[in-house]
Amino acid sequence: MNALTTISIGIVGAAGRGGSFRSAFEANGARITAVCDLRKDKLDECRRTLGAAEAYTDYLEMLDKAPIDAVVIGTPMQLHVPQSIEALTRGKHVLCEVPAAVSIDECRELVSAAAASKAIYMMAENYxxxxxxxxxxxxxxxxxxxxxxxxxxxxxxxxxxxxxxxxxxxxxxxxxxxxxxxxxxxxxxxxxxxxxxxxxxxxxxxxxxxxxxxxxxxxxxxxxxxxxxxxxxxxxxxxxxxxxxxxxxxxxxxxxxxxxxxxxxxxxxxxxxxxxxxxxxxxxxxxxxxxxxxxxxxxxxAAWRTPPEEAKRAGHGGGDYFEVLDFLSAVRGExxxxxxxxxxxxxxxxxxxxxxxxxxxxxxxxxxxxxxxLQNPPRRQLHMLWPERLRDTPPVPRVADGYELRQLADGEEDAYIALVKKADLASFTREQVEGIKRSVLPGGLFVIAHRATGALVATSIAQHRATELHPHGGEVGWIAADPEHKGKGLGLAVTAAATARFIAAGYRRIYLSTDDFRLPAIAVYLKLGFEPLMYAPDMADRWAAVRAQLSR
Ligand SMILES: NC(=O)c1ccc[n+]([C@@H]2O[C@H](COP(=O)([O-])OP(=O)(O)OC[C@H]3O[C@@H](n4cnc5c(N)ncnc54)[C@H](O)[C@@H]3O)[C@@H](O)[C@H]2O)c1
Structure with missing residues (x-):
């Protein structure tokens, strides 16, 4: 990207703090192309005020559809990391409001996403x-x-x-x-x-x-x-x-x-x-x-000594102008x-x-x-494949009495988030769950409910996820089971359900990934029929160690 290229910006949280950047961007050779905010009532006004052509209420849709090189994130603090990561993984530069994150775990995720992305991450610390x-x-x-x-x-x-x-x-x-x-x-x-x-x-x-x-x-x-x-x-x-x-x-x-x-x-x-x-x-x-x-x-x-007229007009005594100037210079590699x-x-x-x-x-x-x-990059995960010989043999999910296997229903997102957290798998936001719902195969977000209490107690997804290791692959992912309902075969049932969903859809490469320490889960995957994938030199030793621990 050179100095002459006009950089296109999307602004999320455009009806709040994100709405104050127009003159600073335009003065520095960029234009605001798209705005996004949940406030439908304000969206059109934001679009006009910021001079944007497109308006969205869905952030991921803006990232995927709008012709933008970079995003300004001006949403509430707890959204900064999820929204920054979504942009960075799509190669979009990020200028994010403060603070960068609301938890140390989030910081780790953000640092690793920024390191893996070619895009620039800048925190908009305007003071x-x-x-x-x-x-x-x-x-x-x-x-x-x-x-x-x-x-x-x-x-x-x-x-x-x-x-x-x-x-x-x-x-x-x-x-x-x-x-x-x-x-x-x-x-x-x-x-x-x-x-x-x-x-x-x-x-x-x-x-x-x-x-x-x-x-x-x-x-x-x-x-x-x-x-x-x-x-x-x-x-x-x-x-x-x-x-x-x-x-x-x-x-x-x-x-x-x-x-x-x-x-x-x-x-x-x-x-x-x-x-x-x-x-x-x-x-x-x-x-x-x-x-x-x-x-x-x-x-x-010199620019601070005799600021250009545009800087004088920008917010925070000209600070917004210089902040945006620094961001765009970094984006242009200057x-x-x-x-x-x-x-x-x-x-x-x-x-x-x-x-x-x-x-x-x-x-x-x-x-x-x-x-x-970043000095100790995270260890590569273990990967397992559904074997060729079973590719036309869908496993049958067997659900214990008192439980019901079904799809996640609308309105159960918070219960889903709580289950995944209880299983010590991840801390999802509502936005991430919406992303998962959009990206699974139709009928591919399985949950098991406990009939007596209505509680969600296990889950898995069937998600098309092609990677270098698994071109055209489908991943059986986010498998979680409530530890309080241990011993009922729930993990086995949801893993079988997602695997069977892929087989019904004609997938030839069905995989899952896990960590060496998740021994009970690995035992379930092996029992169902998944096989270790020896895709890196350290895999043979790591699998030998896993098998030795499982046989104790
Ligand atoms: N640097 C500064 O001087 C400064 C000043 C004010 C606020 N801030 C920071 O800016 C951020 C926003 O603060 P604010 O006062 O404008 O808050 P706000 O609540 O007034 O505005 C946030 C906007 O984001 C929108 N939004 C929320 N969730 C969204 C989503 N998922 N997708 C799209 N839009 C969404 C809301 O509808 C709202 O219009 C905060 O992180 C705050 O810390 C910084």
């Missing part, structure tokens, strides 16, 4: 594009603060009413403990400490609690996270979305051996202040904006991505670990380094 923060970054990069050893960031944004409108906030931003929404505070600070990252955090909160309209206590009030970095610096982050007080989302402090910075805290007459030994040896405060007009201002990129996957993890993971610390009396906990996740 790193606030002009004062960009200038402090330039001063720090020039070494003017000396050794930086302390910083503070605060995001104080009272949103009790907004909670009731954008209900996802009630859980993710004010329901759970910890500082999940920490990137606006931590992001700029980490950029002031290049080459450093947070390795340990602890987090505590006051015991005072506000109550919502339903008289339910919020899960947090004013959590404070302390971070220790690899180079020994200390960072204090406070995220408070509930306290009755004026907003102050951009409070920062930085302390180094040769200078310090304090942002305006919003009080009357308050300004951003800086003190640098280079400026005066007496170490007095100076107005940051005034310093920007001196020779020190030359440290800013510059490295400024907030790529590991930067996004460095800004997001401390807050996710802080959730755990806040529920463990403020214990200091280690923060994983996402770069290391």
């Amino acid at each position: 790193t594009y606030i002009k004062s923060n960009v200038f402090v970054r330039a001063l720090a990069a020039a070494g003017l603060f000396g050794t930086v050893y302390y910083a503070e960031g605060e995001y104080l944004h009272e949103l009790k009413e907004l909670n009731e409108v954008t209900k996802w906030r009630r859980h993710w931003q004010t329901g759970i403990p910890g500082v999940t929404y920490c990137t606006h505070s931590l992001g700029p600070i980490l950029q002031w400490m290049p080459g450093d990252r947070v390795t340990r955090v602890c987090c505590e909160d006051t015991t005072f609690r506000y109550r919502d309209r339903r008289d339910e206590p919020y899960g947090q009030t004013t959590p404070v996270m302390l971070c220790k970095t690899a180079k020994g610096a200390l960072i204090k982050i406070r995220v408070d979305m509930l306290s009755n007080r004026p907003h102050a989302m951009t409070n920062y402090q930085l302390q180094g051996s040769d200078g310090c910075y304090e942002s305006a805290r919003g009080g009357p007459g308050d300004v951003h202040k800086i003190c640098l030994r280079e400026l005066d040896h007496e170490m007095h405060w100076h107005d940051l904006d005034a310093v920007m007009q001196t020779v020190f201002g030359q440290l800013l990129d 510059t490295p991505c400024r907030i790529g996957i590991h930067d996004a993890m460095d800004m997001t993971l401390p807050g996710l670990v802080s959730q755990q610390s806040a529920t463990q009396d403020g214990a200091w906990l280690n923060v994983p380094d996402s770069r290391q996740w």
